[in-house]
Amino acid sequence: MVLPEGFVVPPWYLLVPVIVVLAGVISLLWTLEPPVTDRTVIAFAPWMMFGATLHVLYKMAAFPASIEPLFTAPMVYAVTAVLAGLVWIVAVFLHVGGLQRTTHRFVGIAGTAFFSVFAMLALIRSFESGTFEPFWPVISVVVAGIVTAITWVAVSLWFTDIAATTSATGALVVFGHTLDGVTTAVGYDVLAAGETVPVSLLLLEAGAALPTAEYVGAGWLFVFVKVVLAVVILGLFREYVDEQPRQARTILALVAAVGLGPAVHNVLLFTVA
Template sequence: MVGGLLPAGTTLPPLPHLLVVLLATGGVALALRRRRPRVTGRRVLALAPWMALGSAAHVLYVVDALPPLLAPFAGSPTVYLTVGALAGAAWLAADAARPDRVAATLAGAGAVLLVPVVAVAVGTGISLAGARWSALALALTVPIAGAAWVGLTRLRPETAVTGGVGALAVFGHALDGVSTAVGTTQLGFGERTPVSRILLEIEGLPSVPVLGEGWLFLLVKLAVASAVVWLFAAYVREDPAEGYLLLGFVAAMGLGPAAHNLLLFSVAA
């Protein structure tokens, strides 16, 4: 029964790989706890390329483009620990080397790793139809997320304190909603998460251009993301370090799957 509640494709790597990931993650977490680098909104925003990196690496896993030795590190959910350990190590290194430029260094390091991973994925082959729909999904998301953010901050002005991290959370979940709707409606992809699949399989909904019947899924994603950002506003105000970190995790839960969708559609549709 529990297996039915987990996303399809959830697997654990072989024991040696699992031990490496757990030891690395534990070691980095311990080092972060000891050093306690300063957490700001800009530094959490700098993790955005790392959120996309995990998704891009998992696409390589899905299309079988990784060497056998590395592939288990990019399975789901192991890839989250793998990239989390790398990002944490990069944060520690940046904080030790240039404490005044942590955000820029962290974002740059993530981008430097992300570009070749995306290049390898694209090198496996491009689906022109998938790439067009991915571009359309991204273009459509920008005004939708912008309108949602403006509406949220006007309806609940206190949410403005979450700044760029709050906006990233709304954008990430909007992009996940749009790309998922496009993928299931226009490209025939299935949804792996059970709860999301229930929303996408509701019958009798009117169809709209581009999103098809997936517009309900998008609305739910926007409503939930906006509500979470609003609830976190007080947390960010009272304890910015923990508030920004947790809100960054919320953003990653949207931006990560969205980036995965866009890249996967572009190479495998």
Template sequence: MSVGLCRRRRTVRSMQLLPEGFVLPPLPYLVGILLVSLVIVGVLYRRAQRITEQIVVGLAPWMGVGAGLYALEQARAIPAVVAPFASAPTVYLTTFAVVGTIVAVVGDRHPDRFAIDSTPGVVLITGTVVAVGVFAIAAVAAVRSPPVHVFWPGVAVAGATAIAGGGWLLFRSFLPTVIDETGRAGLLVIFGHALDGLSTAVGLAFLGFGEQTPLSQLLIDIGGVGLFVVVKVFLAVVIVGLLADYVREEPSEGNLLLAAIAAVGLGPGVHNVVLFTIVG
């Protein structure tokens, strides 16, 4: 639901559908990134790229990269010449263009296991290296504008980890086939949306941030941040449970859908955590 928070509270107009902060970059940037993305989609489609649980997990650091870049763009901590590539929603295409190129170059190498030369391994390793660089820049930006805020972001991360662990125990105890089919990709979905919900909650309740997404704001207005977190986590658990059969019958399509659902939770969650650390 949430795509991140804004620094100051704003009134959300009733007819507004898109989150605040969504802007289109200058035309040359937009045309360039769209063309590159379309070419990569065509290459991957023609190749019939297999999407496995391992590849979905390998994509997790790249989800953090896109989220971190967007937070740095909001904090004006990256050069202006590349800032348009890091604004929302362009940052999602930017991240896809990079990771999609990596997958296209690596090809379908041992997609079911992690190894240095396998597709999941290369995606995971490159994503981790880039993510460390992005988070290092965020840390420098935070140090340059003290105080550095780590407590509430840490609470959100710890809480999301606990919720994901609870979800795993729930499925393992009552619906073990869900874990068997969705595996770590399903847990990534639960963790991502728990992190989004909890980071949004602490940002609103303790750090003076405002919600950017009208639908999320409506839910918060109705039942507060507690209801927002519960609904986020509940929907994530239900979706993972419902997709188990689909993943078994259509593995690539099912895992691709899990990756997309994980991204719309983990991305905003990491964005919130990074933004809180820098300017919270």
């Protein structure tokens, strides 16, 4: 099996409109050609977190049955992309009209607001049901922050050109994938959470087969691979960022989302369930 468990294709009457709207949003953004800088990528980080929050709420059965399929995986990513893209378009027009000094500030504030409101809904529901358990999620975030800091310092010292070129975008890529690795490892080793992604499960099982598993668990290998992979990707993109910064940073933002989205999903899910 290649696809993860829980991969759901929604009914055509929900799928088709979302795809059409998403295609329209992408086409309009392609025409407008808004700038994509480090600040733009960071501004979209709350949107990556927002998408993960919507999927957690879906698992908590927080949505009406009629629209519930919109928040399954991978449909929730398309829905989030539509919302974020529409906000980006509004930000571009506000900036052109002189109502906003920058586009990234409006995008970041809107994304933070959406994430905060929906994350709070999930937390409130968990309080009411008595499932609120923040200890290991908080530990995961702290550990991921420490590992990211150490990794970024090492990259800055030994691969200075990579750190200087990719800058905040690169740091977000490393943090997103590190947090994904750490939360997955904690879930597997400590919380007995199942892993639905086949490739990730293979790495976790490989770690469990090593002699070190008895002392440090099986997840360390997964964390190591995620961190190394993130740094390697940044190295491969260094020249691309120099030559085509807009396109390169857009792709790196997607790479960051692939790590940060599942990571925040794990953190919030472990907290509320």
